[in-house]
Amino acid sequence: MRNEIRQQISMLVKLQDVELKIHRTQLDLSQVEGRTAELDAQLNEFISAVESGKADIQEITKRIRTLESDLQMNQGRIAKSQEKLRSVKTNKEYQSGLKEIDDLGAIGSKIEDEILAGMEQVEAANARVSEHQHRLNTQAGLIRTEKESVLQDAEQARQRLEGLTAEAAALADRISAEALALYRRVKSKKANGVAICSVSASVCLGCHVNIPPQMYNELQRVDRLKNCPNCERIIYWDEEQGRSE
Ligand SMILES: [Zn+2]
Incomplete structure (x- = not known):
């Protein structure tokens, strides 16, 4: 499950990069x-x-x-x-x-x-x-x-x-139909076309607002896709950055 979600996130990030x-x-x-x-x-x-x-x-x-x-x-x-x-x-x-x-x-x-x-x-x-x-x-x-x-x-x-x-x-x-639909829905609301972004040191890099500690913990479990409570973007924990924190 964890690997699968991780892969979906990685694909979404790549897709977003290509679409930009x-x-x-x-x-x-x-x-x-x-x-x-x-x-x-x-x-x-x-x-x-x-x-x-x-x-x-x-x-x-x-x-x-x-x-x-x-x-x-x-x-x-x-x-x-x-x-x-x-x-x-x-x-x-x-x-x-x-x-x-x-x-x-x-x-x-x-x-x-x-x-x-x-x-x-x-x-x-x-x-x-x-x-x-x-x-x-x-x-x-x-x-x-x-x-x-x-x-x-x-x-x-x-x-x-x-x-x-x-x-x-x-x-x-x-990408799974569900994840893709979520990505498309969020993207349609974002003028800059960014619908998925990482969270670094508890801050959503899409809107630069802190996410609640509880959610940050959940995010690190990588068990399902989550949205930023402030900007709605799909957020993911950047493991590389997370380790160096
Ligand atoms: Zn945000």
């Missing part, structure tokens, strides 16, 4: 998706910074071309007005012709200013693009390598999980 490892591995795996999404987002951000800079340059360049053609048209108008001015008859017509040329000249300078401003914008956008391109060139490889390593770790974790799950099932097979 399973839990930690599952947590690791649940973070993989978030981490790879983060890395993808970072890479996409770097790529889109380059692309949006290039799109800016295209747009400004297009605007400059329109302005250049406006300027050409304006120059045509000025030439026409100057031509007309040579054939006017009255002073009034002459004055009005001069004013027209003046106004067209003002429009022309305004267009020229806009073209210059546009060229400055292109220059600034070019500088930004090459900065972003440089960042992309230096970071893309690192990001891809890290993603690969995250995925490799995840694959290893999945394989480990498979092994652990099989190990847990094999251990559960060797």
Whole structure:
């Protein structure tokens, strides 16, 4: 009887150890998706910074071309007005012709200013693009390598999980239905997944509360499974530690 109980306790402790490892591995795996999404987002951000800079340059360049053609048209108008001015008859017509040329000249300078401003914008956008391109060139490889390593770790974790799950099932097979049910019931109430723990120097290592002396004595008999009166965990007397006390 004593040996049998001792064996059940030993199996439960092993099962708990494996199940805690399973839990930690599952947590690791649940973070993989978030981490790879983060890395993808970072890479996409770097790529889109380059692309949006290039799109800016295209747009400004297009605007400059329109302005250049406006300027050409304006120059045509000025030439026409100057031509007309040579054939006017009255002073009034002459004055009005001069004013027209003046106004067209003002429009022309305004267009020229806009073209210059546009060229400055292109220059600034070019500088930004090459900065972003440089960042992309230096970071893309690192990001891809890290993603690969995250995925490799995840694959290893999945394989480990498979092994652990099989190990847990094999251990559960060797534990009596009664003991297993007790373990499962207590475990379902414990956030940290610890349902069985040892008692050292009369203290339950699950909740760090002293257990009554009478119970501590009974515990050393190892004749049946007992629960901590405070935290309900299955408790057992740690013989190794008990002897050295
Ligand atoms: Zn306890």
